[in-house]
Amino acid sequence: MNSEHAEVALPREQVDQIRRLVAAGRADSVAAYVEHAVQARLDRDRSLEELKDLFDRKGHSPSMEHLAWAREVLGVDANGEGEAKL
Template sequence: MSDTERVSIELPAAQAEQVRRIVASGGAPDISTYVVEAIQTRLDRDQALSELRDLFERKGQKPSAEHLAWARDVLGVNDEKGGPVS
C-alpha cells in the first residue's frame, strides 16, 4: 500500500482474538491486511447497494422489499444492519 494512513480502532476482545487466530493459522498475512480486506468488502457492498438505490431513484421509484431482499441476498447482507439502503 503506497498511500496509507495509520488509524486506531477498538474491537471487542472476542473479535480481536478471532482475527489473531485467523492470522496465526495463515488466513491472512497480518492483522492490518485482514482489516483492510474486511473494510474493502464492506465498502464494495455499500457501494453496490447505493448504486441500486440510485438506479431506482433515477426512475422515480423506491426499491421494493423484494428488490432489497434480493440485493441483500446477492451481496451477502442478511439483516438491516448490513447496508445503507432503507
C-alpha cells in the same frame, strides 16, 4: 498505495478470532485482515448507493421481491440488522 495509520478499537473476541486466522495462515496480519474487511464494506456501501441512485432515476423503489432477494444475498434481516442495510 498511500497509507495512513488509523487506530480502531475492536471487541477482544474479534481480535482473538482475527489473530487465530493469522496464526492459521488465513490472513497475512491483523492489519491486512482489517484493511480487507473495510474495503469489502466500502465496496458494498458504494454498490448499494449506486443501486439506490439507479432506482431513484427510474422513479420507483425496488419491489418487495427484489428487497427480499437482496436481503438474503447480503445476509440482512427485514430490520436491516446484519452486514449491510437496504
